[in-house]
Amino acid sequence: MTISIGIDLGGSNLRAAAFGGDSATPLAVHREAVGDDRAPEAIVERMARTIERLAGGSADPVTVGVGVAALLRDRRGTVANSPHLRWRDVPFGELLGRRLGARYRLGVYNDVNAITWGEAVAGAARGYRDVLAVYVGTGIGGGLIAGGQLIEGASHCAGEIGHTKVRWDDDAAPCMCGGRGCVEAYVGGRYLIARIRRELANKRRKTTVIERAGGSIDAVTPGHVDDAALDGDAWALALWTELAALLAVALGNALAILNSQRLILGGGVLERTPALRTMAEIDLMLVAPAARLARDGVSIIE
Ligand SMILES: [Zn+2]
The missing domain is CATH 3.30.420.40 (ATPase, nucleotide binding domain)
Known part of the structure; x- marks a missing residue:
């Protein structure tokens, strides 16, 4: 079964859900406070561990979509500015992609764009x-x-x-x-x-x-x-x-x-x-x- 993982990195919470196949019912969900250590490396490490735990032990490819409360500069997930995370010019997508490795196919999006698209595909819109x-x-x-x-x-x-x-x-x-x-x-x-x-x-x-x-x-x-x-x-x-x-x-x-x-x-x-x-x-x-x-x-x- 293909696993897809959605992550929401907001100003207060980091939330994640794993889905199997085409099902819209999550296999597992996770939520934690973003906390005070908002250094990009610290958040990348915590997020990567959450993703790995949700993905389980098999070697199957995993699709990961991350929504970040940030202005993004490009499609690689470079954060131009995130007042809530206190990030400026952070190559977030690159850092997370490197940390996760080849098993994971990663996309980084503006958080609200990701939510909006989700609502249009499967929700209120x-x-x-x-x-x-x-x-x-x-x-x-x-x-x-x-x-x-x-x-x-x-x-x-x-x-x-x-x-x-x-x-x-x-x-x-x-x-x-x-x-x-x-x-x-x-x-x-x-x-x-x-x-x-x-x-x-x-x-x-x-x-x-x-x-x-x-x-x-x-x-x-x-x-x-x-x-x-x-x-x-x-x-x-x-x-x-x-x-x-x-x-x-x-x-x-x-x-x-x-x-x-x-x-x-x-x-x-x-x-x-x-x-x-x-x-x-x-x-x-x-x-x-x-x-x-x-x-x-x-x-x-x-
Ligand atoms: Zn303003």
Whole structure:
């Protein structure tokens, strides 16, 4: 049986699944935290051991697809920039390929492009030729399929909706990409959690959010804010109202350009914030009348 292994190297987790033949049911899955040692050599070594364990002992060839939360420079898997892994100009595909050896056929892709393609082939966007997928997790990633083709762009950066600008005034939030005013710098989990804790540290704010997190500001997550917003907490509602509009602007602008049939929303933040997601979807209908066409196509990946 041919073994295929899919790996997702994100900003927080390294996840892997092994599949046999054409079956979409995994033979085995693995998940670990990326952790603090993000040196490319350390991650390559850990990933290679995971792959070898999942591949088992036989000598049969194994196909490995790795999705990386990164801007890639070429098809060999050279990482131009990954703010979340703190990598710049890392020949990741070459390092991993050399470490794994000849038994493994390796492809390295942008993580969200890989997910988007997977959804189009076997998931929530199956049967659609024009798809926009947006994942709000540690950061915000996007993937595009137009006319049935994955759109990678001239330098493999197409679909980076997280770095489209939703503000451009003097107060626009700085982003780890080096720009400012990016939607990711507002709604991306890393920035969102930092802002929530910063605002909660200001004791003048009246909100139930800290109690919901057991009394500790450091334990507050976007999920607690979402629960509070659903209960009418004024601070939580005001924050969600602002962020829903910013996310809707980014989504609406993208849909206006792409005329997608199907919008897929997912990622760790949106999975845990149904109120924020619903508010953004309502705003989206107002921001972009064209998005009404996609309304029935909004699909949430849990
Ligand atoms: Zn940015």
